[in-house]
Amino acid sequence: GGSVKTGKMPEGEKTRQCKQEEEQQQKEEEREGLIEFYGSYQELFQFFCSNTTIHGAIRLVCSKKNKMKTAFWSVLFFLTFGLMYWQFGILYREYFSYPVNLNLNLNSDRLTFPAVTLCTLNPYRYSAIRKKLDELDQITHQTLLDLYDYNMSLARSDGSTLSTRKRSSRSLLHHVQRHPLRRQKRDNLVNLPENSPSVDKNDWKIGFVLCSENNKDCFHQAYSSGVDAVREWYSFHYINILAQMPDAKALDESDFENFIYACRFNEATCDKANYTHFHHPLYGNCYTFNDNSSSLWTSSLPGINNGLSLVVRTEQNDFIPLLSTVTGARVMVHDQNEPAFMDDGGFNVRPGIETSISMRKEMTMRLGGSYSDCTEDGSDVPVQNLYSSRYTEQVCIRSCFQLNMVERCGCAYYFYPLPAGAEYCDYTKHVAWGYCYYKLLAEFKADVLGCFHKCRKPCKMTEYQLSAGYSRWPSAVSEDWVFYMLSQQNKYNITSKRNGVAKVNIFFEEWNYKTNGESPAFTVVTLLSQLGNQWSLWFGSSVLSVMELAELILDFIAITFILALRWFRSRQKLSPPGPPPNSHDNTAFQDEAPGLSAPHRFTVEAVVTMLPSYNSLEPRGPSRDGEVGHE
Numbered sequence: 001g002g003s004v005k006t007g008k009m010p011e012g013e014k015t016r017q018c019k020q021e022e023e024q025q026q027k028e029e030e031r032e033g034l035i036e037f038y039g040s041y042q043e044l045f046q047f048f049c050s051n052t053t054i055h056g057a058i059r060l061v062c063s064k065k066n067k068m069k070t071a072f073w074s075v076l077f078f079l080t081f082g083l084m085y086w087q088f089g090i091l092y093r094e095y096f097s098y099p100v101n102l103n104l105n106l107n108s109d110r111l112t113f114p115a116v117t118l119c120t121l122n123p124y125r126y127s128a129i130r131k132k133l134d135e136l137d138q139i140t141h142q143t144l145l146d147l148y149d150y151n152m153s154l155a156r157s158d159g160s161t162l163s164t165r166k167r168s169s170r171s172l173l174h175h176v177q178r179h180p181l182r183r184q185k186r187d188n189l190v191n192l193p194e195n196s197p198s199v200d201k202n203d204w205k206i207g208f209v210l211c212s213e214n215n216k217d218c219f220h221q222a223y224s225s226g227v228d229a230v231r232e233w234y235s236f237h238y239i240n241i242l243a244q245m246p247d248a249k250a251l252d253e254s255d256f257e258n259f260i261y262a263c264r265f266n267e268a269t270c271d272k273a274n275y276t277h278f279h280h281p282l283y284g285n286c287y288t289f290n291d292n293s294s295s296l297w298t299s300s301l302p303g304i305n306n307g308l309s310l311v312v313r314t315e316q317n318d319f320i321p322l323l324s325t326v327t328g329a330r331v332m333v334h335d336q337n338e339p340a341f342m343d344d345g346g347f348n349v350r351p352g353i354e355t356s357i358s359m360r361k362e363m364t365m366r367l368g369g370s371y372s373d374c375t376e377d378g379s380d381v382p383v384q385n386l387y388s389s390r391y392t393e394q395v396c397i398r399s400c401f402q403l404n405m406v407e408r409c410g411c412a413y414y415f416y417p418l419p420a421g422a423e424y425c426d427y428t429k430h431v432a433w434g435y436c437y438y439k440l441l442a443e444f445k446a447d448v449l450g451c452f453h454k455c456r457k458p459c460k461m462t463e464y465q466l467s468a469g470y471s472r473w474p475s476a477v478s479e480d481w482v483f484y485m486l487s488q489q490n491k492y493n494i495t496s497k498r499n500g501v502a503k504v505n506i507f508f509e510e511w512n513y514k515t516n517g518e519s520p521a522f523t524v525v526t527l528l529s530q531l532g533n534q535w536s537l538w539f540g541s542s543v544l545s546v547m548e549l550a551e552l553i554l555d556f557i558a559i560t561f562i563l564a565l566r567w568f569r570s571r572q573k574l575s576p577p578g579p580p581p582n583s584h585d586n587t588a589f590q591d592e593a594p595g596l597s598a599p600h601r602f603t604v605e606a607v608v609t610m611l612p613s614y615n616s617l618e619p620r621g622p623s624r625d626g627e628v629g630h631e
Helices: 011-035 041-051 067-096 130-148 170-178 226-243 393-409 433-445 479-490 524-539 543-574
Strands: 002-007 100-108 115-119 181-185 204-211 218-223 260-265 275-280 284-289 308-313 329-334 347-349 353-365 460-472 501-508 512-520 625-630
Touching: 041 543, 067 524, 115 308, 130 170, 130 181, 130 226, 170 226, 181 226, 204 226, 204 433, 218 226, 218 433, 260 284, 329 353, 329 460, 329 501, 393 433, 524 543
Parallel strands: 353 501, 353 512
Antiparallel strands: 002 625, 100 512, 115 284, 115 329, 181 204, 204 218, 260 308, 275 284, 308 501, 329 347, 353 460
């Protein structure tokens, strides 16, 4: 045992002991501050508003004694916050719409001359099918006589005249009778009798009948113009005759010298190495210049004297009048390794006229991927390319129709390339192909087949903007010697000077060509810059302020987790089985009473020394110098 003398502690010793107590408490706070956290949401929010660099946040706590100001700043703060994130939403929506900027560049360089296709506009009576065409003309002659009382004299290839149907082939006549050319009253006059005085000749529609294979379903392919109806009906039978040819080379009867009288490029004469030949069912013999990729023409200078100049024959001999109703030639300018779709991009050259066509090259390069639905080479398009050329949108659309034609009708349309394992439609083998074709064509035009949706634009394409000028050629004072020279050089027997020949000049207007490119209008850098501008506008803060806000969110999640964990643990300790009802364990709640001014601190390692209070050192008796003994 021992004793300690008690008495009044000197003032200096009191101060020294108080300092020791404060230092001890400061050390404990430093040790505990490594994992210091907040005891409530109020502490978290108050600390954030008092220390953040976001403008206006301090007003939420500094005016807490004035509830009106607090409410005003709270509404203003969250309204500003909402407006800022509304602007953020607009920026994100614009970014994910992938807008592009159009870049226009003007380049100047020597230009590769495009391919030029020229057709005769004269479907030729090829020797392989001449007999059947004569029979078809004979049937058509009788049909026009029955419908319109028009007596059309048709000359055979041997010079005799056809005027009777008895000589026609029974097989061809049978198929023509299956698809007859008829007149039909218009819809508003369908209930009136044919001999009614209210029915005029102009109130009839003309067309031909197409039926299914079992003749259970038929429809009338009608036209408002009789010329269009007769031409379409004749073309339908003409295609069937062409499709019956086992070898397409039998129709390859090129007669270049009798069509092209003169050819010159860059003041140099053209030869057979500069063109290729193909046959078009409606436009006759066609010749494509500068299509050989091994030796392409290059324009040394712009202007009419540095391009392609052609003198062509436009007089139609041995032609098919029911199939071709125009005189002249058809020209199309296109890029190399692209097919010439004469019915889409071509234009006609008038006889007796010099047509000067100036060109301007224009290239378009689109961004692929998320910026547009263009395709690089067509490999990602779900349509097989049936053409021996590179991908274009028109190539894809025609291939799509042809593949649907083979699938639905069992044969291929003669105007388009033949898929592997298929054969061309011919009503001697496919009786109802015409019915199937016109039904399918209506679905194709209405995009029921989805060809226009499947076929996408190429990301890179070259186009030529054309402008034409016309003048009379040859002139009245020079036509005599021009035609004389042509007759001497080309053995051309001129029967119609004004409609016999035409001249075509195709050249570059200038060396400059335009390139239309695309670039992303909204990149990640642009997005971050715009977000920063909006943040600075509404809150006048920086990137570190954003990090403070992120810290607030993380602290909010952490304090929610801690409070939920405490609540769960307290429920476990209170639930039976537990201690007797008279015994209480208060240690579980010792840390749950948060202070009003200081945040809670959870101690990992703390050495707590309980110091006696100053009053416990005061003497209890009348004596000032007492002692307390210790054992």
